[in-house]
Amino acid sequence: xxxxxxxxxxxxxxxxxxxxxxxxxxxxxxxxxxxxxxxxxxxxxxxxxxxxxxxxxxxxxxxxxxxxxxxxxxxxxxxxxxxxxxxxxxxxxxxxxxxxxxxxxxxxxxxxxxxxxxxxxxxxxxxxxxxxxxxxxxxxxxxxxxxxxxxxxxxxxxxxxxxxxxxxxxxxxxxxxxxxxxxxxxxxxxxxxxxxxxxxxxxxxxxxxxxxxxxxxxxxxxxxxxxxxxxxxxxxxxxxxxxxxxxxxxxxxxxxxxxx
Amino acid sequence: xxxxxxxxxxxxxxxxxxxxxxxxxxxxxxxxxxxxxxxxxxxxxxxxxxxxxxxxxxxxxxxxxxxxxxxxxxxxxxxxxxxxxxxxxxxxxxxxxxxxxxxxxxxxxxxxxxxxxxxxxxxxxxxxxxxxxxxxxxxxxxxxxxxxxxxxxxxxxxxxxxxxxxxxxxxxxxxxxxxxxxxxxxxxxxxxxxxxxxxxxxxxxxxxxxxxxxxxxxxxxxxxxxxxxxxxxxxxxxxxxxxxxxxxxxxxxxxxxxxxxxxxxxxxxxxxxxxxxxxxxxxxxxxxxxxxxxxxxxxxxxxxxxxxxxxxxxxxxxxxxxxxxxxxxxxxxxxxxxxxxxxxxxxxxxxxxxxxxxxxxxxxxxxxxxxxxxxxxxxxxxxxxxxxxxxxxxxxxxxxxxxxxxxxxxxxxxxxxxxxxxxxxxxxxxxxxxxxxxxxxxxxxxxxxx
Ligand SMILES: Nc1ncnc2c1ncn2[C@@H]1O[C@H](COP(=O)(O)OP(=O)(O)OP(=O)(O)O)[C@@H](O)[C@H]1O
Ligand SMILES: [Mg+2]
Numbered sequence: 240x241x242x243x244x245x246x247x248x249x250x251x252x253x254x255x256x257x258x259x260x261x262x263x264x265x266x267x268x269x270x271x272x273x274x275x276x277x278x279x280x281x282x283x284x285x286x287x288x289x290x291x292x293x294x295x296x297x298x299x300x301x302x303x304x305x306x307x308x309x310x311x312x313x314x315x316x317x318x319x320x321x322x323x324x325x326x327x328x329x330x331x332x333x334x335x336x337x338x339x340x341x342x343x344x345x346x347x348x349x350x351x352x353x354x355x356x357x358x359x360x361x362x363x364x365x366x367x368x369x370x371x372x373x374x375x376x377x378x379x380x381x382x383x384x385x386x387x388x389x390x391x392x393x394x395x396x397x398x399x400x401x402x403x404x405x406x407x408x409x410x411x412x413x414x415x416x417x418x419x420x421x422x423x424x425x426x427x428x429x430x431x432x433x434x435x436x437x438x439x440x441x442x443x444x445x446x447x448x449x450x451x452x453x454x455x456x457x458x459x460x461x462x463x464x465x466x467x468x469x470x471x472x473x474x475x476x477x478x479x480x481x482x483x484x485x486x487x488x489x490x491x492x493x494x495x496x497x498x499x
Numbered sequence: 500x501x502x503x504x505x506x507x508x509x510x511x512x513x514x515x516x517x518x519x520x521x522x523x524x525x526x527x528x529x530x531x532x533x534x535x536x537x538x539x540x541x542x543x544x545x546x547x548x549x550x551x552x553x554x555x556x557x558x559x560x561x562x563x564x565x566x567x568x569x570x571x572x573x574x575x576x577x578x579x580x581x582x583x584x585x586x587x588x589x590x591x592x593x594x595x596x597x598x599x600x601x602x603x604x605x606x607x608x609x610x611x612x613x614x615x616x617x618x619x620x621x622x623x624x625x626x627x628x629x630x631x632x633x634x635x636x637x638x639x640x641x642x643x644x645x646x647x648x649x650x651x652x653x654x655x656x657x658x659x660x661x662x663x664x665x666x667x668x669x670x671x672x673x674x675x676x677x678x679x680x681x682x683x684x685x686x687x688x689x690x691x692x693x694x695x696x697x698x699x700x701x702x703x704x705x706x707x708x709x710x711x712x713x714x715x716x717x718x719x720x721x722x723x724x725x726x727x728x729x730x731x732x733x734x735x736x737x738x739x740x741x742x743x744x745x746x747x748x749x750x751x752x753x754x755x756x757x758x759x760x761x762x763x764x765x766x767x768x769x770x771x772x773x774x775x776x777x778x779x780x781x782x783x784x785x786x787x788x789x790x791x792x793x794x795x796x797x798x799x800x801x802x803x804x805x806x807x808x809x810x811x812x813x814x815x816x817x818x819x820x821x822x823x824x825x826x827x828x829x830x831x832x833x834x835x836x837x838x839x840x841x842x843x844x845x846x847x848x849x850x851x852x853x854x855x856x857x858x859x860x861x862x863x864x865x866x867x868x869x870x871x872x873x874x875x876x877x878x879x880x881x882x883x884x885x886x887x888x889x890x891x892x893x894x895x896x897x898x899x900x901x902x903x904x905x906x907x908x909x910x911x912x913x914x915x916x917x918x919x920x921x922x923x924x925x926x927x928x929x930x931x932x933x934x935x936x937x938x939x940x941x942x943x944x945x946x947x948x949x
Contacts, residue, residue, distance in 0.1 A: 291889070311893060311897050312898075312899055316899045320897075321897050329891055329895070329912065330912060331912025342899075344900050
């Protein structure tokens with residue numbers, strides 16, 4: 240469902256992604272690991288359409304459609320969801336109004352009617368129970384004053400409600416206590432069905448104890464340095480990343496590594 | 500400086516004829532007050548930048564000085580109907596409503612439903628029935644009293660709203676004063692005066708609406724004096740909704756007695772040039788004032804808020820929270836000064852001004868200031884100005900919300916902190932609708948802006 244071909248992206252003059260090749264099929268879960276600053280968040284954000292990144296080369300297809308030509312909101316309506324590493328606080332925007340606007344936009348795109356307010360409240364309650372989020376949070380402003388862990392749960396709640404086809408989770412496990420981690424993992428596992436795919440960005444093996452990825456990729460300096468199955472994550476836990484750095488030539492502009 | 504501006508010539512001519520008309524009808528003390536005010540006004544005339552006047556530094560009133568305002572005819576005043584009011588203002592039939600057209604009281608458009616000895620009337624009539632109260636309070640709390648526009652207002656006192664709330668009375672419904680302005684070919688001017696005096700243990704809500712006929716050219720120069728008795732509260736709403744071609748200079752002076760509370764919401768959407776001076780004096784212990792404001796500007800509007808809070812006595816509290824949304828090449832000034840006088844220990848004062856700039860050309864000068872002459876106080880102030888946050892917009896879009904809706908929701912969210920605080924349901928709903936009409940004017944919310 241997602242095909243990434245030779246993707247290069249920059250911020251201003253700074254080159255961050257340097258030729259990513261990557262394929263995710265329906266129903267698969269992929270984990271992306273890699274050292275700080277290697278471009279993991281950039282990759283996830285480029286897929287979601289964050290405007291500050293410029294794609295300088297390459298192509299991304301979602302179900303055969305050119306993803307990069309779509310506005311971020313159109314991507315979301317086409318089923319892409321990004322759980323952000325740093326969820327944004329929206330002072331003055333009520334959580335439930337925000338979620339209803341989002342859900343209605345996605346429903347409208349599918350040719351469905353707006354959800355009626357009572358059905359919405361019911362749905363929100365169900366999904367909230369599922370991710371064990373404090374219901375009081377939903378009466379507040381979006382993420383405003385939420386704790387770090389509450390923000391991450393809030394992202395998972397949004398995902399559960401919007402039911403994306405392709406979920407990008409950028410370090411949703413960071414800053415979570417062990418119970419929250421299980422809840423998040425649960426939320427992700429519940430989302431999984433043969434039609435849906437997940438890309439997890441994580442630093443920790445511990446999440447992968449709960450969510451078993453079909454593939455693990457290591458991103459270094461804007462390129463995929465190695466791909467493997469879940470055993471690669473264990474190997475990384477023991478050996479770190481340095482042994483992989485040598486396997487790619489330093490500062491070479493030629494692309495070629497392929498993954499998946 | 501030797502050249503006398505068009506409006507000043509007009510003021511001088513008007514004052515002489517106005518004065519000779521008023522002398523026979525107004526009491527001596529008021530005639531004296533008006534004459535003194537006019538003499539003082541003539542010493543300096545209207546403010547200009549050249550005179551280095553700090554309080555008028557950022558607001559150029561030359562457009563006012565250069566306009567020769569004419570008196571409005573009787574026919575013009577009586578031509579205004581209830582429909583004109585409805586088109587420009589909130590109207591609630593259950594409330595006592597005093598309506599003034601170009602400063603002249605309209606008994607036919609006004610509704611008076613006072614309860615329990617509350618006096619809601621026009622100053623002209625009240626001079627007979629409540630002359631002593633008016634004499635005791637009118638002009639007594641204005642400090643410093645050398646503001647040229649205040650002096651002009653006093654010199655031309657003719658009519659306005661008078662409200663008196665006796666001891667222990669809580670007025671059930673809000674009292675609404677509408678100052679409606681209109682003009683024919685020549686620009687008109689009015690100097691409406693409002694005086695509200697509340698005695699101990701009372702509660703009142705006062706709404707002032709400044710509105711006008713679309714396209715009319717006029718200048719409203721108002722002064723409102725609010726005297727709040729011990730243990731009393733006044734909720735005040737001030738809606739500056741004058742048409743976009745008009746001039747508006749307003750002064751509100753609040754005097755607070757022991758353990759009184761003054762809460763105000765000032766909403767400013769109208770006028771080409773708008774200025775509001777607001778002075779609140781916490782003259783006795785335990786008094787509190789909460790001043791909220793929202794200014795919304797488009798085009799080449801200029802809105803200036805000049806606010807002074809004076810903490811005189813101990814254990815007084817003030818909260819000042821103003822927000823601005825600016826579009827086009829509009830400009831806003833926020834000058835907020837909190838002064839804690841020597842005796843005012845245990846003062847708790849916070850002031851904040853936040854601005855959302857929606858275009859590159861819009862500009863705000865925000866100058867909160869604190870002067871503290873007492874010990875053991877808690878005071879804070881801050882000002883911010885910024886453009887719409889790209890991160891927030893992207894976050895919303897990444898959930899499927901389209902760009903225009905995301906922007907609209909964020910702009911609304913910015914204003915909602917002030918609008919949601921409005922406790923009167925029908926007024927809040929009116930303001931929410933008004934906000935939608937403001938949004939419709941914003942460049943960033945046009946489909947063509949994408
Ligand atoms: N908006 C930006 N402006 C400037 N530099 C940026 C920007 N976004 C990313 N970068 C730089 O690009 C590189 C990759 O950043 P990215 O956030 O993608 O890393 P990451 O792999 O997610 O790291 P971490 O594990 O710390 O989250 C970093 O060096 C970062 O400083
Ligand atoms: Mg990251």
